[in-house]
Amino acid sequence: MSLTQRATDIWQSASQLTTKNNVIIAGVSVVSISIAVRWYRRRYNDSAPPGYKGRKDLPYPPGLPVLGNALQLSISKIIANFENWAWEYGTEYKAYVGPFPIVVLSSTTAIDQVFKERPYNIRRSANTEKLFEDCNIPGLFSMEGERWRHSRNWMAPQLTQAKTNKAGPVMTKHVVSLRTALQEISKTMEELNEKFYPSITSQESSHQTNVFYNPKDLKIDITPFREYAFSVMIDFAFAHENNTHFSPTLFQDLKIVFDVIRRRAITPIPLYKYGIRDSMDRKYDRTITDLKNSIKRIIEEYTPEEFKQNEDKMSTMLESLYIAAQEEENEKSNLKTATKAAKRVTIDDIVGNLITAIVAGYDTTSNSLYNIAYMLACNPEAQKKLQEEADSIFGPPEKRATMSAEELSAVFNDDYIKQFPYTNAVIQETNRLLPVASLLDGQLTKDLVIDGHYYRKKTVFIALTRVAALRSCPTPDPFKFKPERWIECTPEERRLHDKMAWGFGGGPRVCPGRHLATMELVIALVAVFTLFDIQPIEKPWTAPHAVEANPTTSLLDNVHLRYIPRY
Numbered sequence: 001m002s003l004t005q006r007a008t009d010i011w012q013s014a015s016q017l018t019t020k021n022n023v024i025i026a027g028v029s030v031v032s033i034s035i036a037v038r039w040y041r042r043r044y045n046d047s048a049p050p051g052y053k054g055r056k057d058l059p060y061p062p063g064l065p066v067l068g069n070a071l072q073l074s075i076s077k078i079i080a081n082f083e084n085w086a087w088e089y090g091t092e093y094k095a096y097v098g099p100f101p102i103v104v105l106s107s108t109t110a111i112d113q114v115f116k117e118r119p120y121n122i123r124r125s126a127n128t129e130k131l132f133e134d135c136n137i138p139g140l141f142s143m144e145g146e147r148w149r150h151s152r153n154w155m156a157p158q159l160t161q162a163k164t165n166k167a168g169p170v171m172t173k174h175v176v177s178l179r180t181a182l183q184e185i186s187k188t189m190e191e192l193n194e195k196f197y198p199s200i201t202s203q204e205s206s207h208q209t210n211v212f213y214n215p216k217d218l219k220i221d222i223t224p225f226r227e228y229a230f231s232v233m234i235d236f237a238f239a240h241e242n243n244t245h246f247s248p249t250l251f252q253d254l255k256i257v258f259d260v261i262r263r264r265a266i267t268p269i270p271l272y273k274y275g276i277r278d279s280m281d282r283k284y285d286r287t288i289t290d291l292k293n294s295i296k297r298i299i300e301e302y303t304p305e306e307f308k309q310n311e312d313k314m315s316t317m318l319e320s321l322y323i324a325a326q327e328e329e330n331e332k333s334n335l336k337t338a339t340k341a342a343k344r345v346t347i348d349d350i351v352g353n354l355i356t357a358i359v360a361g362y363d364t365t366s367n368s369l370y371n372i373a374y375m376l377a378c379n380p381e382a383q384k385k386l387q388e389e390a391d392s393i394f395g396p397p398e399k400r401a402t403m404s405a406e407e408l409s410a411v412f413n414d415d416y417i418k419q420f421p422y423t424n425a426v427i428q429e430t431n432r433l434l435p436v437a438s439l440l441d442g443q444l445t446k447d448l449v450i451d452g453h454y455y456r457k458k459t460v461f462i463a464l465t466r467v468a469a470l471r472s473c474p475t476p477d478p479f480k481f482k483p484e485r486w487i488e489c490t491p492e493e494r495r496l497h498d499k500m501a502w503g504f505g506g507g508p509r510v511c512p513g514r515h516l517a518t519m520e521l522v523i524a525l526v527a528v529f530t531l532f533d534i535q536p537i538e539k540p541w542t543a544p545h546a547v548e549a550n551p552t553t554s555l556l557d558n559v560h561l562r563y564i565p566r567y
């Protein structure tokens with residue numbers, strides 16, 4: 001056989017094979033596509049029973065085939081993306097992330113219902129639960145159903161107003177460090193301001209350059225707020241008077257927990273799940289193991305008698321939990337819910353939940369402080385009223401600029417909200433306009449009618465709490481920062497404001513740390529913020545404006561503040 005003949009034979013048999021393969025590939029593709037389409041139709045069933053509107057009736061922003069609106073969304077501006085569409089498309093609309101539909105809700109009735117239906121008829125997105133499980137720290141925030149109920153039963157009683165009131169001395173101890181740190185930032189920013197805009201004493205020529213503004217010199221420094229929130233949270237959770245049980249670097253190391261959780265929350269390919277772990281992942285594992293061991297050591301050394309003798313002092317969440325778990329068997333018949341729940345708690349439950357509390361209370365509180373500083377800087381009249389309130393109770397600023405933690409602590413009474421009503425109004429107003437968590441996601445676990453629309457089980461949705469509260473604001477000028485609206489209003493307006501104060505969530509899953517957080521904020525504002533006139537540093541018009549950056553909790557970007565001492 002000639003070489004040409006052989007080549008022709010091979011080519012013919014290859015073509016037959018290719019034709020056969022093509023038929024097989026086409027067959028498999030048709031079957032897979034039809035399975036995928038059936039799955040998609042069942043999973044994302046748009047239909048509604050007769051007489052109801054359903055997801056198919058919702059308006060939506062135009063997008064691309066298959067990709068939907070994915071290219072219009074940015075992870076760091078996700079809240080702004082969804083909120084802007086909410087203002088345009090109304091209280092219910094849908095958007096597509098790839099081919100997957102998401103319902104976006106922003107009416108007060110829908111938000112109310114969503115909060116009430118959780119955690120049983122509505123759950124958090126499955127990703128949240130998985131993420132915290134994979135991170136080996138399942139806790140209240142990520143749990144669902146009965147596991148959630150169990151954790152909630154013992155966590156919430158550790159965070160009541162009465163318990164957190166006892167944390168005053170711990171907070172004032174750390175607020176003194178916050179004061180020192182802000183005094184340092186104040187110096188740095190004043191030097192920078194002087195460098196940018198030197199005081200002109202003798203100007204030789206009107207053409208002389210005398211503005212040296214340089215955006216590269218500007219840095220956002222939120223570290224003092226982070227340190228404050230973190231130290232309070234760690235002490236309150238387990239560390240207070242137990243520092244000797246921890247490795248000296250544990251506090252520093254714990255910060256890796258946040259970085260790793262954040263990183264894992266947004267990674268498209270979770271390599272860590274397949275055993276591909278880098279140095280951060282390994283450090284994370286070591287830190288969690290160290291923490292568990294330290295907690296075991298603390299527990300081994302507890303003496304319930306000594307603890308009971310010190311009942312007026314603050315007990316850490318770990319202490320009260322452990323003591324509850326140790327209650328005598330013969331008290332079983334009239335055990336309180338927290339004690340009953342604590343009896344079934346394991347070390348893993350404890351560690352998971354303590355870390356959850358730290359994670360949930362750390363950047364929420366520090367970012368809130370930053371937002372408040374910004375709001376005050378932009379609203380000098382409100383800032384003046386805040387300063388007047390603090391001065392009326394503490395005396396002139398120069399006095400509290402040097403007060404010790406004990407002296408500061410002695411000033412606060414148990415009802416710090418009544419003691420500092422304007423301060424509280426500033427916090428509420430910032431939470432209304434710049435909440436750190438204004439987007440909550442979830443998934444239905446059964447068919448539900450929300451705001452007149454019938455949504456099928458497994459519908460994924462986003463609830464925009466800020467838009468809902470702004471839409472139905474009961475007092476004038478909804479977009480303006482006016483703390484007075486919380487004080488100078490009718491009882492009915494106040495009731496409505498309180499009902500829509502969703503900065504801490506709502507319903508059975510409302511933030512259990514809200515009393516602790518509010519107290520931390522009040523103490524920081526009156527003891528430290530009011531020592532300064534907070535002002536934005538001057539910038540040219542073309543400089544980037546303040547924006548909220550996400551995705552976990554919102555943090556302002558492009559904000560640079562001067563803290564000008566009043567003392």
Ligand code: HEM
Nearest residue numbers: 140141357360361364365368437503504505509511513517
């Ligand atoms: C200014 C500070 C804080 C803000 C703005 C805030 C906000 C929130 C919000 C909006 C939720 C509800 C999330 C949702 O429903 O999906 C929540 C839940 C939660 N927060 Fe906070 N929080 C703050 C501080 C704290 C602190 C200090 C702690 C810890 C003691 C804490 C612990 C939690 C936990 C454990 C949950 C989950 C509750 C559950 O699912 O049952 N938070 N927080």
